[in-house]
Amino acid sequence: MTPHAGAPGTLRVRGDIYCLSGARVAASLLDAKVAADAVTGRDGFALTDIMIDGRTGFIREVRPHAQEADLPERVELRGRHVSPAFIDLHAHLDKGHIWHRCPNPDGTHAGAAGAVARDRASHWNEEDIAARFDFALRCAEAHGTRAIRTHIDSYDPVQARRGWAVLTRQQALWAGRIAVQGVALTRIDTWSTPEGRALAAIVARTGGCLGGILKTQSGADLDACLDRLFALATEYGLDVDLHVDETLDPAADGLDRVARAVLRARFAGRVTCGHCCALAMQDDARLAASIAAVKAAGITIVALPAANLYLQDRMAGRTPRLRGLAPVQELADAHVPVAIGGDNCRDPFTFGGDHDMLDIWRDAVRIGHLDLLGAAWAPAVTALPAEVMGLPHQGRITAGARADLILFQARTFSELLARPQVDRELLRGGRPIAPVLPDYAELDVLAGLTPA
Ligand SMILES: [Zn+2]
Structure with a gap:
């Protein structure tokens, strides 16, 4: 079990199977049983542990957060917000x-x-x-x-x-x-x-x-x-x-x-x-x-x-x-x-x-x-x-959903929306990805402008 810090840009996953521990998720995106059993705040976000299988790219299991749980490799999120893509x-x-x-x-x-x-x-x-x-x-x-x-x-x-x-x-x-x-x-x-x-x-x-x-x-x-x-x-x-x-x-x-x-x-x-x-x-x-x-x-x-x-x-x-x-x-x-x-x-x-x-x-x-x-x-x-759109494995955080997730630097709904979250971290199929925003200069040629 390897704890990782939840600081910006430090999401590291070493194994294929790991757990996002202490992930704050909208209860409306969880299975009803998990949502009912998890500690949920007034704003409707619940503390969970999300088991991810990077070999299949899917979520294996979602449980109410438990500090002592016997988990595979643990990524400590300390209540950070996690959203499906x-x-x-x-x-x-x-x-x-x-x-x-x-x-x-x-x-x-x-x-x-x-x-x-x-x-x-x-x-x-x-x-x-x-x-x-x-x-x-x-x-x-x-x-x-x-x-x-x-x-x-x-x-x-x-x-x-x-x-x-x-x-x-x-x-x-x-x-x-x-x-x-x-x-x-x-x-x-x-x-x-x-x-x-x-x-x-x-x-x-x-x-x-x-x-x-x-x-x-x-x-x-x-x-x-x-x-x-x-x-x-x-x-x-x-x-x-x-x-x-x-x-x-x-x-x-x-x-x-x-x-x-x-x-x-x-x-x-x-x-x-x-x-x-x-x-x-x-x-x-x-x-x-x-x-x-x-x-x-x-x-x-x-x-x-x-x-x-x-x-x-x-x-x-x-x-x-x-x-x-x-x-x-x-x-x-x-x-x-x-x-x-x-x-x-x-x-x-x-x-x-x-x-x-x-x-x-x-x-x-x-x-x-x-x-x-x-x-x-x-x-x-x-x-x-x-x-x-007919995408059954997207849009929810449940067992069997794709592990296509967004990890935010926010622990409350207010924190989530207060900042632009430019430091959000992305998982696709359980693997970290870091796509870069395209440069506006690419579009200059389409407008008949000469790139500076
Ligand atoms: Zn329109």
Whole structure:
């Protein structure tokens, strides 16, 4: 038995089988029996011992922490926080990291859409998309993310082919490091056309989802377009992930219409709706009805705090009053599954970001007043997105889960979120890894800049 110090950067593992002793884990990510037996703080984090088998890459056993336990090689964590690797349920890796050549001219959603359309037309060949996609994945890996669902701009058939070709190659290149799942982002009426059928076939080959925005170019009836989408998704056996009501217009009814369409179709797949900002503007009675509809349809909501903060209630020369976050507490209280996603990163839809799901969780905690709920929201960036993406061995700290873990320099929830945790340590398959954040200078050539 070899004790190791828990100081930054000193995680050393000599044997194949070892124990992370005194690991503080969100009880919501443990098996119920372990959570019930472990010493758990008011913030919902429990003290555990995590037995890891580096030969298989899996967690062998998780027990309540016991100082005298007969353990294999012991790594003393002294109450440090340990999380499963993050899972990001909503990203745009084909759009990201173009701010330097394509800033948002006025900070609005319309400004973002126009800027991205211009950038896409002038720059988005496969080489350009792949370079930014890979940059984003390296950022995400360095922060401890293990899987990402990314929307792929598929509005135009030529652009769609490029985006999905890049996604397919990146899936292969990153296999075993980050699982990447694509969602076809297009106007909803696309799914009623031959191009939509061809796109669905491409999506099916990559294990992706059908998606889009609830806008039609042709003036087609939205409900009929939704019916066509769910029929196509059923035919191909695909899940659906839509951008819904990304607006503070209280009259927006996209979510209700999606919920009704799911029930009309008796859709058996999983449906995820992103944003749903308009819920934040509804009065109590209307909100209760919306939540009941979402629950009846079995829809998962993914809240996207960073993009909402950037785009919602935006007006030049005026400080925003509203935050745009979907009412995540009310949804969760009604047992609607609610994930928290990263969304855009350094593109005209969101100025900043680095694909760090701890940063996104922190945003959600601050904006949604989730601080007193502590560990209750840990599954929103781990277990729930893993389940939605069909990754049974990710997102939890239980026997049989992958030993893909993040060790933080924090013993309390406050400490966890107070610092950026740049010194977090990563385990993949039980082995320490130390990926490095990519250098922004790599992107200079894509912007026509000469690296300094
Ligand atoms: Zn999005």
